[in-house]
Amino acid sequence: xxxxxxxxxxxxxxxxxxxxxxxxxxxxxxxxxxxxxxxxxxxxxxxxxxxxxxxxxxxxxxxxxxxxxxxxxxxxxxxxxxxxxxxxxxxxxxxxxxxxxxxxxxxxxxxxxxxxxxxxxxxxxxxxxxxxxxxxxxxxxxxxxxxxxxxxxxxxxxxxxxxxxxxxxxxxxxxxxxxxxxxxxxxxxxxxxxxxxxxxxxxxxxxxxxxxxxxxxxxxxxxxxxxxxxxxxxxxxxxxxxxxxxxxxxxxxxxxxxxxxxxxxxxxxxxxxxxxxxxxxxxxxxxxxxxxxxxxxxxxxxxxxxxxxxxxxxxxxxxxxxxxxxxxxxxxxxxxxxxxxxxxxxxxxxxxxxxxxxxxxxxxxxxxxxxxxxxxxxxxxxxxxxxxxxxxxxxxxxxxxxxxxxxxxxxxxxxxxxxxxxxxxxxxxxxxxxx
Numbered sequence: 094x095x096x097x098x099x100x101x102x103x104x105x106x107x108x109x110x111x112x113x114x115x116x117x118x119x120x121x122x123x124x125x126x127x128x129x130x131x132x133x134x135x136x137x138x139x140x141x142x143x144x145x146x147x148x149x150x151x152x153x154x155x156x157x158x159x160x161x162x163x164x165x166x167x168x169x170x171x172x173x174x175x176x177x178x179x180x181x182x183x184x185x186x187x188x189x190x191x192x193x194x195x196x197x198x199x200x201x202x203x204x205x206x207x208x209x210x211x212x213x214x215x216x217x218x219x220x221x222x223x224x225x226x227x228x229x230x231x232x233x234x235x236x237x238x239x240x241x242x243x244x245x246x247x248x249x250x251x252x253x254x255x256x257x258x259x260x261x262x263x264x265x266x267x268x269x270x271x272x273x274x275x276x277x278x279x280x281x282x283x284x285x286x287x288x289x290x291x292x293x294x295x296x297x298x299x300x301x302x303x304x305x306x307x308x309x310x311x312x313x314x315x316x317x318x319x320x321x322x323x324x325x326x327x328x329x330x331x332x333x334x335x336x337x338x339x340x341x342x343x344x345x346x347x348x349x350x351x352x353x354x355x356x357x358x359x360x361x362x363x364x365x366x367x368x369x370x371x372x373x374x375x376x377x378x379x380x381x382x383x384x385x386x387x388x389x390x391x392x393x394x395x396x397x398x399x400x401x402x403x404x405x406x407x408x409x410x411x412x413x414x415x416x417x418x419x420x421x422x423x424x425x426x427x428x429x430x431x432x433x434x435x436x437x438x439x440x441x442x443x444x445x446x447x448x449x450x451x452x453x454x455x456x457x458x459x460x461x462x463x464x465x466x467x468x469x470x471x472x473x474x475x476x477x478x479x480x481x482x483x484x485x486x487x488x489x490x491x492x493x494x495x496x497x498x499x500x501x502x503x504x505x506x507x508x509x510x511x512x513x514x515x516x517x518x519x520x521x522x523x524x525x526x527x528x
Contacts, residue, residue, distance in 0.1 A: 138439050139196070152447060193431060215248075222440070238460075257418075294375045295376045299507070305502050305503060308340055313418075318413055318487045341516040369391050371394045379418075495527070
């Protein structure tokens with residue numbers, strides 16, 4: 094991957110997840126789309142995105158005027174947007190009328206994209222990109238993540254976030270802590286930091302998901318990357334002893350005070366601020382947090398003192414090495430019914446060039462390979478290197494849950510780590526919400 098570091102200028106990461114909800118939505122803007130579901134104008138590369146995401150339309154416009162100009166001359170780019178809250182309804186309406194645009198933002202949940210794929214409305218990207226000779230321009234880890242979420246490689250990873258544990262290098266050095274490789278190493282490092290008066294692990298109990306990410310990380314490392322797929326398929330339950338063990342391990346971190354005081358009332362921004370002011374030694378978070386790290390006013394410890402590591406291995410576990418959870422931000426699908434040779438030209442050009450242009454123009458990390466030299470800050474380079482060196486990824490605790498189970502999980506995460514709910518009660522509550 095041809096990237097290099099730049100000392101004085103920092104590019105901010107194009108955040109694929111809102112820092113408020115951090116669900117699989119994008120951030121952006123554009124012109125309002127026609128919600129009537131009328132048929133797309135012939136001869137245009139019609140793209141339906143969401144109002145909340147400015148990055149993807151902007152990069153596509155850049156490509157249309159430069160790297161993809163030949164494709165754009167033959168099939169002009171036309172971008173429409175709808176609010177994220179209206180997207181699912183719009184897609185269902187257009188699909189029912191046989192009028193889906195050439196390219197469209199995937200629905201709010203993978204289930205809708207799977208439904209559209211089953212009805213012949215979503216292009217098989219693995220087969221198509223292979224035929225076009227550009228499948229190697231998509232990072233294997235991104236393909237793996239898409240397949241895990243959507244059941245096949247049928248959406249483009251315009252945004253790609255990896256998750257792991259960010260740590261304060263200076264605090265580790267001051268306390269003679271080596272980068273933890275195993276869960277036992279991790280808990281030992283936490284105890285050392287705690288004894289030195291530093292909060293070992295900053296997390297937002299108010300959001301809940303930063304805590305449940307630790308549960309799923311433990312599960313995937315211990316039982317394998319299909320641990321939660323088995324739950325979704327009814328082959329296992331969260332109340333099974335080996336699943337409760339993961340909740341108990343995270344509850345134990347709370348019982349020992351490793352999240353500090355008041356974790357249940359700590360919001361997202363406060364959790365990040367604790368880390369950036371040197372009050373916490375570690376922070377589990379996705380790569381979207383680079384925007385905060387690159388904010389010189391907020392980052393008091395300096396980017397040079399921030400490291401990134403995978404989730405620690407559970408001793409005896411069967412999970413993958415260098416385990417990183419990942420998501421694809423705002424993925425986009427290609428209409429199978431609208432696909433033609435001109436769309437294929439666009440698809441080839443995007444696959445070969447979006448990674449470089451998105452990174453250079455918007456600081457956006459995608460699931461496409463970077464084929465041009467782009468100057469980025471060291472932390473962004475770290476994430477790029479991590480993505481390039483990863484062939485498999487895992488999901489997160491609620492990735493395959495419905496709304497009720499997700500709410501049950503995230504609202505009860507803080508009670509789990511503060512001791513007001515037992516691991517057995519927590520897993521039973523979430524399992525019941527799955528039914």
